[in-house]
Amino acid sequence: MKIDKDTVDKLSTLAKLEFENEAKDGIVNDLSRIITFIEKLNELDTEGVEPLIYMSDEVNVMRDDEVRVEITQDQALKNAPEKDSDYFRVHKVIDN
Amino acid sequence: MNETIYDKYEPVIGLEIHIQLNTKSKAYSSDSASYGGMPNSHVSPISLGHPGTLPMVNKQVVENAVLLGLALHCDIREVNGYARKNYFYADLPKGYQITQDTTPICTGGYLTIKDKNGAEKQVSLTRIHMEEDAGKSIHDVDPFASLIDLNRAGVPLLEVVSEPELRSGEEAFQYVTEMRKLVKYLDICDGNLEEGSMRCDANVSVRLKGDTKLGKRCEVKNMNSMRNVQRAIEYEIKRQIDELESGGSISQDTRSFDAVAGTTFVMRSKEMANDYRYFPEPDLPPIIIKEAYINTVRAKLPTLPDALFKQYVSEYHLSVYDATVLTDAKEVSDYFNELIKHTTNYKSAANMVMGPIKSYLNEMAIEMVDFPVSASRMASLIVLIEEGKISHSVAVQKVFPEMVLSSDKTPLAIAETMNLIQESDDHALKEFIEQALSKYPDKVLEYKAGKIGLIGLFMGEVMKLSKGKADPKVANKLLIEALAY
Numbered sequence: 001m002k003i004d005k006d007t008v009d010k011l012s013t014l015a016k017l018e019f020e021n022e023a024k025d026g027i028v029n030d031l032s033r034i035i036t037f038i039e040k041l042n043e044l045d046t047e048g049v050e051p052l053i054y055m056s057d058e059v060n061v062m063r064d065d066e067v068r069v070e071i072t073q074d075q076a077l078k079n080a081p082e083k084d085s086d087y088f089r090v091h092k093v094i095d096n
Numbered sequence: 097m098n099e100t101i102y103d104k105y106e107p108v109i110g111l112e113i114h115i116q117l118n119t120k121s122k123a124y125s126s127d128s129a130s131y132g133g134m135p136n137s138h139v140s141p142i143s144l145g146h147p148g149t150l151p152m153v154n155k156q157v158v159e160n161a162v163l164l165g166l167a168l169h170c171d172i173r174e175v176n177g178y179a180r181k182n183y184f185y186a187d188l189p190k191g192y193q194i195t196q197d198t199t200p201i202c203t204g205g206y207l208t209i210k211d212k213n214g215a216e217k218q219v220s221l222t223r224i225h226m227e228e229d230a231g232k233s234i235h236d237v238d239p240f241a242s243l244i245d246l247n248r249a250g251v252p253l254l255e256v257v258s259e260p261e262l263r264s265g266e267e268a269f270q271y272v273t274e275m276r277k278l279v280k281y282l283d284i285c286d287g288n289l290e291e292g293s294m295r296c297d298a299n300v301s302v303r304l305k306g307d308t309k310l311g312k313r314c315e316v317k318n319m320n321s322m323r324n325v326q327r328a329i330e331y332e333i334k335r336q337i338d339e340l341e342s343g344g345s346i347s348q349d350t351r352s353f354d355a356v357a358g359t360t361f362v363m364r365s366k367e368m369a370n371d372y373r374y375f376p377e378p379d380l381p382p383i384i385i386k387e388a389y390i391n392t393v394r395a396k397l398p399t400l401p402d403a404l405f406k407q408y409v410s411e412y413h414l415s416v417y418d419a420t421v422l423t424d425a426k427e428v429s430d431y432f433n434e435l436i437k438h439t440t441n442y443k444s445a446a447n448m449v450m451g452p453i454k455s456y457l458n459e460m461a462i463e464m465v466d467f468p469v470s471a472s473r474m475a476s477l478i479v480l481i482e483e484g485k486i487s488h489s490v491a492v493q494k495v496f497p498e499m500v501l502s503s504d505k506t507p508l509a510i511a512e513t514m515n516l517i518q519e520s521d522d523h524a525l526k527e528f529i530e531q532a533l534s535k536y537p538d539k540v541l542e543y544k545a546g547k548i549g550l551i552g553l554f555m556g557e558v559m560k561l562s563k564g565k566a567d568p569k570v571a572n573k574l575l576i577e578a579l580a581y
Binding site: 010014016051053054055056058059060061062063064065066067068069070071072073076077082084086087088089090091092093 | 127144383
């Protein structure tokens with residue numbers, strides 16, 4: 001897989017990260033190396049093998065529709081870097 | 097603008113409806129899913145997206161999805177997986193929404209819509225999948241920050257996606273109307289568009305009539321009432337045709353409806369389109385749905401409004417209008433069904449529900465479930481009218497208001513106490529008629545000479561003498577007999 005500056009730009013947009021232009025060459029290089037390393041797996045023949053998604057054979061693990069109060073509002077807000085008495089406060093986000 | 101320009105085009109509309117389920121707890125965690133409560137009080141480490149937490153599927157969500165799927169004639173998938181839809185937003189603490197991607201629980205199926213004249217159209221469905229709601233962001237309270245309430249984060253949703261088979265804003269309105277009615281009958285959602293427990297997005301495009309290729313489409317969001325769905329789509333159709341006719345092209349944007357201006361504006365352009373990087377959710381093991389389970393859910397299906405409508409029209413011979421009003425809400429048709437267990441006078445029962453009962457509910461601003469008169473008491477009022485003991489107007493104007501006040505008195509007892517029972521006893525009536533006729537000997541001669549309109553005068557006198565209790569039908573018959581010789 002070809003990694004170039006456009007790939008880095010796209011990924012940084014999706015990851016909400018910003019990089020200096022000079023840093024991008026280094027990132028292209030690092031990403032290319034890790035991808036090449038992982039691409040080694042392509043040498044295996046996986047024809048007819050279902051992708052492994054779950055780490056157990058369990059199915060239908062469900063719970064009854066019952067309410068359990070596990071934490072209070074105070075506890076919910078406790079670890080937030082910014083909050084008021086009722087809400088989490090975050091940087092102003094207007095969907096555009 | 098020339099009308100014929102718009103006639104050259106065919107609008108193509110598909111709808112995505114998000115149905116917020118009325119379960120007690122959330123989709124993948126046990127915190128309360130109920131609306132209201134202090135901000136951030138209906139939360140848990142799972143819905144807050146804390147690391148190391150594991151979601152677990154709410155049984156009721158699966159059952160409700162199957163219920164809706166069966167009601168919409170869908171195929172129910174046997175092996176269901178969940179997926180993560182990744183995007184960053186402050187009210188989505190995990191950074192992904194747990195949804196279904198490649199294995200929606202329901203596929204195919206259709207919803208039948210009706211136009212004003214009762215003409216039907218089947219709108220095909222693409223899929224229904226299970227997912228979770230995000231929290232709520234508040235942008236207009238604090239000038240320097242957005243406020244986040246996660247009470248809604250993780251509340252279960254079903255997303256119903258239609259095929260692009262709708263052809264007008266009016267049809268879209270009918271589609272949302274029928275879907276809303278259905279989820280309320282199934283009692284899986286309160287169907288409130290204004291409060292957001294049902295949300296509708298529309299994919300709208302236009303093409304020249306006869307074209308088989310679809311035009312470029314725009315997605316329209318934020319239509320928070322049934323009428324706004326129609327208005328937004330109608331505006332969007334016109335906007336796209338105007339754009340094409342003036343030589344422009346349609347940009348594949350996400351647009352938002354401005355209900356005040358009645359217009360749509362760009363929310364997200366195609367360039368800004370998200371890349372959600374769906375991948376399987378490994379934390380939720382697959383849900384396997386077998387035929388036996390589907391049958392137990394099927395047994396819970398109530399009679400659906402569509403079937404009731406047909407029954408009311410073809411079996412009970414009610415008008416399309418009556419049947420539409422009676423099947424508009426489950427509580428109303430439930431009451432009507434209960435009523436006609438006690439009387440076979442369907443038209444009269446329909447009139448009672450749509451007339452005095454509905455006005456009473458409106459006046460008191462209460463719901464059908466809180467209506468104080470039982471169906472069997474109400475039915476005995478209808479029987480009183482049928483037996484000729486009281487007239488319809490006396491029933492509605494005098495007896496009915498008493499019935500809603502007292503919880504136990506029968507309509508007959510009320511009518512007797514208020515001295516409202518009609519005289520249909522021939523002997524008593526004949527005496528009134530004799531008195532009436534002897535009061536106007538001249539008029540009797542005039543009547544006999546052919547001035548038959550005078551019957552009204554005699555009837556009026558009979559009613560007066562009987563203090564309004566004479567059964568008009570019987571009195572009229574006896575009066576004509578008395579005047580015949």
